[in-house]
Amino acid sequence: MLFKWLYIYFLGSVDIVVEGFFIERFINICKTENIILWSSKIEKGTILRARISKSDFKKIRHIARKTSCRVVLEDKNGLPFVVKKYKKRKVFAVALLVIAIFCFFVTRFIWNIDISGNDKISKEGILSDLGGYGISIGKFKMNLDLEKIKNEIRLKRDDLAWIGIDIKGTNVIVSVVEAIEKPEIVDENTPSNILADRSGTVSKMIVRNGTARVNVGDRVNVGDLLVEGVMEGKYTGIREVGSDADIYVVSHYEKEKKEAFIQENSERTGNVEKNVEIYIHNFKIFFNKGVPKFQNCDTIRTYKKVKLFSNYYIPIEIVNVTNFETQKSFKNLTEAELTEKLTKELQKELNQELNISDLSNVQQNVISVADTDGVTVKVIYEVEEKIGTKD
Numbered sequence: 001m002l003f004k005w006l007y008i009y010f011l012g013s014v015d016i017v018v019e020g021f022f023i024e025r026f027i028n029i030c031k032t033e034n035i036i037l038w039s040s041k042i043e044k045g046t047i048l049r050a051r052i053s054k055s056d057f058k059k060i061r062h063i064a065r066k067t068s069c070r071v072v073l074e075d076k077n078g079l080p081f082v083v084k085k086y087k088k089r090k091v092f093a094v095a096l097l098v099i100a101i102f103c104f105f106v107t108r109f110i111w112n113i114d115i116s117g118n119d120k121i122s123k124e125g126i127l128s129d130l131g132g133y134g135i136s137i138g139k140f141k142m143n144l145d146l147e148k149i150k151n152e153i154r155l156k157r158d159d160l161a162w163i164g165i166d167i168k169g170t171n172v173i174v175s176v177v178e179a180i181e182k183p184e185i186v187d188e189n190t191p192s193n194i195l196a197d198r199s200g201t202v203s204k205m206i207v208r209n210g211t212a213r214v215n216v217g218d219r220v221n222v223g224d225l226l227v228e229g230v231m232e233g234k235y236t237g238i239r240e241v242g243s244d245a246d247i248y249v250v251s252h253y254e255k256e257k258k259e260a261f262i263q264e265n266s267e268r269t270g271n272v273e274k275n276v277e278i279y280i281h282n283f284k285i286f287f288n289k290g291v292p293k294f295q296n297c298d299t300i301r302t303y304k305k306v307k308l309f310s311n312y313y314i315p316i317e318i319v320n321v322t323n324f325e326t327q328k329s330f331k332n333l334t335e336a337e338l339t340e341k342l343t344k345e346l347q348k349e350l351n352q353e354l355n356i357s358d359l360s361n362v363q364q365n366v367i368s369v370a371d372t373d374g375v376t377v378k379v380i381y382e383v384e385e386k387i388g389t390k391d
Contacts, residue, residue, distance in 0.1 A: 020069030169311035200249030212242035
């Protein structure tokens, strides 16, 4: 059946409507002269709808005259008619050919890399490792030994328990499973000391092995001896051991900032300008002059990679650029408002620097001093932290 329809398509066919009182005679003569009528259907006894080959269309004219029937050409189908249709549109045909060649060519390369499963491992680190083995944007995707690459990256990185690499279309799909950090194994037979790796005031100590050389309430600095790897027994005397202890200190962190009562703000006016940029690999195309028409504005860019199908990306990226016009405004804050503003900003900065998400174990102290120019705010954190490193 498939061969039959391909044969019809390449030869070309036409849909005809035959009207007359001698339809059956028309059909019989067509059979006698080996003219094949496909998909034939008789309506109301006087109308015949059928499909015949392009070459047989001229042959049925004398049959129509002989049977007093009227033949109407309803539609043309197949490759000969397509070629004829676009024969005069050479530019269009050439453009179609160029697009087809372009699509075939670009699908030989990698144009997108999807990475999933990495919570702690940076995406940039994985991309760097892949790039070392020829897997990166714009690289030829053929002849890549994925099994070898997976094994070598896995052996290279201790933070990876497993990595999978699959190429679908022009998209490289990378799945990783991060390794669980191994707990520190304490060898009690190997002598070791515990030293302070940060400064603070000792708040709590739990010594399981070794001899404590500091007490709760003592101030320690980086490098101070906290637990010495020795123990003294009544019958064994002094012997060297591997130190094992949990030691906590209270550390102080602070930040300070000063601002004036009169605050300059930037507010959106409601005027918006939208533009489009196109990136073809490393080449950028602007559809405007490239400079916002607003003197002051906030710019937001949204990026979208172009793909032919689900996993067939091409090296074209469409960037929608939205410029929101802004204007300057001034506001005179009170001492309380400015103190609250600076306190929140300093707290946010300290939380980010110390990676603190829960403030329940943090003691805060806020000091604010106002003068004629503005307010100076200092935020102090007292944080209990576990310290100690083996020596």
